[in-house]
């Protein structure tokens with residue numbers, strides 16, 4: 001099956017994106033566009049067909065398209081962003097994923113959920129609670145996905161923006177994280193500590209390839225020593241807005 005991913009080009013208002021745990025620093029939009037293109041090129045080189053959601057130039061954070069939805073099997077749950085200014089992003093993201101053949105469900109009031117809070121490890125779906133996602137959001141996600149065979153588990157997130165700012169998972173299901181930023185490593189069946197904050201973020205490209213940020217060189221080395229192939233991209237301008245490699249795409253098929 002073709003591997004497809006949704007991406008969304010950054011717009012001119014990117015420097016106004018939200019910051020929660022970081023101090024605001026200046027974002028270079030031209031450099032961000034170049035970095036975004038390199039990210040898309042790296043995915044394409046790994047065999048992914050990147051489908052662009054139309055840009056949302058009035059939404060500074062729209063490039064972080066992962067937050068607009070969660071896909072599992074043939075269902076896309078459209079998120080209701082925990083940050084009110086980001087809610088408009090979901091409109092065209094929904095159209096784009098519906099056009100890819102997904103059945104659509106929605107997180108509705110009083111639920112809030114950001115896709116960045118959702119980590120899928122096989123049929124286990126961890127959802128970070130505490131920042132952008134609330135209990136009603138978790139319950140609604142559970143109602144959408146458990147009939148499809150998933151197990152949805154809420155886990156605490158207090159030290160970073162999203163669950164996937166703290167942890168992601170390797171192809172064998174091992175959850176990786178930078179311990180100072182992980183609320184409860186024991187929430188996961190198997191946990192591996194990595195030496196850098198950005199080292200906690202990997203996008204699985206297939207065939208042991210891991211898309212990673214260049215800000216985590218020691219972790220790339222550690223994972224290479226374990227037999228993985230890091231594919232490294234510089235996403236500095238997105239990191240200034242608390243973005244990481246995961247948040248710049250939605251992978252539709254594994």
Ligand SMILES: NC(=O)NCCC[C@H](N)C(=O)O
Nearest residue numbers: 017018064116241242243247
């Ligand atoms: N999934 C993600 O890691 N998304 C990053 C979102 C960053 C954006 N500035 C925000 O605060 O919503």
